[in-house]
Amino acid sequence: EKKLVLAGLAKVPSAAARAVVEPMLADATVRAEAEAALLGIARGIMGSAPDEAKSIAKKLSAESRSSAVRKGADAILRQADKFEDYIVAWxxxxxxxxxxxxxxxxxxxxxxxxxxxxxxxxxxxxxxxxxxxxxxxxxxxxxxxxxxxxxxxxxxxxxxxxxxxxxxxxxxxxxxxxxxxxxxxxxxxxxxxxxxxxxxxxxxxxxxxxxxxxxxxxxxxxxxxxxxxxxxxxxxxxxxxxxATREPASTGPATAASRPGGASTASAKSAPVRATPKG
Known part of the structure; x- marks a missing residue:
């Protein structure tokens, strides 16, 4: 039953699925399936939650007993390196x-x-x-x-x-x-x-x-x-x-920012709108 659950979770592109799968790494009878599921999750969320994906990949690269899983994790990390520090989660x-x-x-x-x-x-x-x-x-x-x-x-x-x-x-x-x-x-x-x-x-x-x-x-x-x-x-x-996966109740430019107090932008005023050709 656990193996079926893990096979399904491997196809769920959600960072929340990690919390369900990770504890199963401690179960030797399904560890291989849990690692495969985590790898699938990392691949699925690379575009939406890249930091979470990299965290999973680093863990698998360091701890997996499967050469195939380690290879897959390393591929995710190499892809992340190519993005440099640009944001690709939108x-x-x-x-x-x-x-x-x-x-x-x-x-x-x-x-x-x-x-x-x-x-x-x-x-x-x-x-x-x-x-x-x-x-x-x-x-x-x-x-x-x-x-x-x-x-x-x-x-x-x-x-x-x-x-x-x-x-x-x-x-x-x-x-x-x-x-x-x-x-x-x-x-x-x-x-x-x-x-x-x-x-x-x-x-x-x-x-x-x-x-x-x-x-x-x-x-x-x-x-x-x-x-x-x-x-x-x-x-x-x-x-x-x-x-990029946060789900606010409403849309608009100000939604979904947490409000522990806080700072706004350094440039609050709108810059002039220009419609002339570049360069």
Whole structure:
């Protein structure tokens, strides 16, 4: 019976399944099945909860008695290394505003950015991780959403061990608007290719969960973005984690951030909206 349960849990892409499976590692009669289940869970949540996936993979790589499981765990860790410190765990919603100009797309408040919109009224779904390539952290909205002259939203949640000074570093194709814990920290309607580090915005991360929402507009051609959070000196920021699986009761830019008290952004005012070509 335990083996059947473990076989089923191996196909459940949920970090919560780990808590069910891990205690079964102590049962020698099902340890092999438990390890296989954990490996399946780690693979399934790599895109939604990468920190949890890496934690599972590290444990299996160090402790598994199966060479096949260790090999699979090491493959997950190698994949994670390729992402560097870019965020690849996102939910996506859209498209919205088909046929609108870049300027109109950015200025129009579609449901995901309205605080009054109920979560059930926005069809959020996981944004697939790109399949390899020289920039495996470059998220592809054209493949996931498709179309021209429209907008999409992506969201995730960033956990900070303590209040931190940080810098959002990202590139987008085409225009973008960014909210952190409900505050607009960036707005730029210009079109052009997604260049890593094109935009840098200084912010304060509050202790606990921080809600991150991006609106990305599309004219024609590629529709991509890459995003990471660095320290104030443009170095890797330690002490943060990412999870795209949190489920707030309502949507909007401020939802799902934990509220132990706290810090908002360093740039609370909206940046000027520009709709001129990049570069």
């Amino acid at each position: 939910q996506v919603a859209g498209p919205y505003g088909a046929g609108k100009s870049l300027d109109a797309q950015l200025r129009t408040a579609f449901p995901p950015e309205k605080a009054t919109t109920k979560a059930k009224d926005v069809p959020w779904r996981m944004l697939p991780i790109p399949a390899g390539g020289k920039q495996p952290w470059m998220m592809d909205l054209l493949a996931a959403v498709g179309g021209e002259r429209r907008a999409a939203y992506v969201r995730t949640w960033v956990h900070a061990e303590k209040q931190l000074s940080a810098k959002l570093e990202f590139g987008v194709d085409d225009g973008s608007k960014v909210w952190l814990n409900g505050k607009v920290v960036h707005s730029d309607g210009r079109g052009g290719a997604a260049t890593p580090g094109e935009h840098r915005v200084r912010v304060q991360l509050r202790r606990g969960w921080n809600a991150l929402l991006l609106k990305i507009t599309q004219d024609t051609g590629p529709w991509q973005f890459c995003f990471r959070i660095r320290d104030a000196n443009d170095r890797k920021l330690d002490g943060i984690g990412v999870d």
